[in-house]
Amino acid sequence: QVQLVESGGGLVQPGGSLRLSCAASISFFKILAMGWYRQAPGKQRELVASITSASSTSYADSVKGRFTISRDNAKNTVYLQMDSLKPEDTAVYYCNTPPNGRNLGVWGQGTLVTVSS
Numbered sequence: 001q002v003q004l005v006e007s008g009g010g011l012v013q014p015g016g017s018l019r020l021s022c023a024a025s026i027s028f029f030k031i032l033a034m035g036w037y038r039q040a041p042g043k044q045r046e047l048v049a050s051i052t053s054a055s056s057t058s059y060a061d062s063v064k065g066r067f068t069i070s071r072d073n074a075k076n077t078v079y080l081q082m083d084s085l086k087p088e089d090t091a092v093y094y095c096n097t098p099p100n101g102r103n104l105g106v107w108g109q110g111t112l113v114t115v116s117s
Contacts, residue, residue, distance in 0.1 A: 002026055002104050004095055009111030012085055020080040020111055022095030026104070030073040035098040036080045038091035039110075049080060050098045063089075085115045 008020040026032065035050035048060045049069040057069050068081040078095055092110040097103065 002106050004104070004106065004108035006093060006095055006108050006111040009093060009113045011114045011116065013117050014086060014115055016085050016115070017081070017083045018085065018113060020082065020093055020095075020113075022078045022080075022108070024076045024078070024095070026076060029076040033098050033101045034069075034071060034078045034095060035101075036067075036069060036078070037094045037096060038089075038113075039094070040088075040091040043091075045094070047098060051078065082113070085113075087115045089113060090115050 003025040005023045006020060008018060010018060012018055031053050033050060033052045035047050037045050037047050039045040046060065048063050049057065049067055051057050051069045051071055055071065059067060066084045069078065071078045090113060092112050094107055094110045096107060
């Protein structure tokens with residue numbers, strides 16, 4: 001059964017950094033494109049970063065230059081390094097395949113990121 005477990009969230013001041021991790025129990029992880037999504041209170045879930053199986057990356061304009069997505073196929077893990085955090089980055093962050101990728105049929109519990117002074 002596919003499982004996605006996100007971790008690394010917390011409370012950080014504006015301008016600070018966090019590194020999120022997502023461990024995926026998927027035997028074919030290395031061939032999947034993966035992404036990080038976020039959902040702020042009262043808003044729809046949005047894709048903020050994605051990485052292909054070949055490690056090509058793409059970012060939403062709102063996080064470009066501040067967030068970096070990466071992956072470690074040996075650990076079935078995808079990461080999101082978040083720098084220069086802003087209050088508007090406050091959200092629950094989830095990992096999953098991007099909308100044009102394979103549908104895994106599950107979501108993890110997410111990890112809460114709160115950016116506040």
